Amino acid sequence: MKAKLLLMLLFVISCSTHAMAQTYYFYDNTKVFITLNESEVVVSIPKEYDKISERINSNVKALYTINDGYFDIIIISRSDYEKLTSLDFWEKDAKSVIITPSFFIESDLYNQYGEAFSTPYVCIRLKKEEDTDLLASYLEQYKLRISWHGSAFRELYILALTLDSEKSPLEIANEMFESGDFANSTPDFAFKGSGAYETVFVRSITSATTEKSSEIYDLQGRRMAEGKLLQPGIYVKDGRKFVVK
Secondary structure, X not given: OOXXXXXXXXXXXXXXXXXXXXXXXXXXXXXXXXXXXXXXXXXXXXXXXXXXXXXHHOOXXXXXXXXXXXXEEEEEEHHHHHHHHHOOOHHHHHHHOEEEEEEEEEEOHHHEEEEEEEEEEEEEEEOOXXXXXXXXXXXXXXXXXXXXXXXXXXXXXXXXXXXXXXXXXXXXXXXXXXXXXXXXXXXXXXXXXXXXXXXXXXXXXXHOOXXXXXXXXXXXXXXXXXXXXXXXXXXXXXXXXXXXX
């Protein structure tokens, strides 16, 4: 099994030694404390490994499914994950799988509440559009790839983990932000949708809904409360970005 899987698994296990184990991430330069959800694990398989995805799905029960263009992402129970790691094919298939944790978020900051699933993405904003060489050095360091780059807002990027990445999105996002080199860096979370308990969506720019809707999301995919005044920033509605000043 590759080192990145061991490191991610150790991250989850180390947190699970305490029922209320907490960590944090940065959202709009504010530290948000989150609690590990010990009972669920996020499994992401690149879509080109469809046979592996089929094999995994035939042996475990997906509690939720995240719609994404690059990965097949499912959330499974801790017991199903332990079962998965004991199966004969797992040692080989694990080399093509990314494991990330689930969390509970309870914060008044932008109405972030409930169960949050860590997807294999990190959302960042450069301090200057020209800082591409700096970004390239971090891509190499953390073995990331660019999943999305803004056209109107060219300092914005969504980075995806690769099978060679050795740290979790949370660890990478925090380290990049704490380096002081970036204006913002946050892991991408998918939240369990209101009334949609079988399917959730990664509502980042790359997969923002294109259906006509009154729903508004921020760049991290969090739905904004209806009728509440939006803070200054960039948001997505009907698949299009708009700015609140």
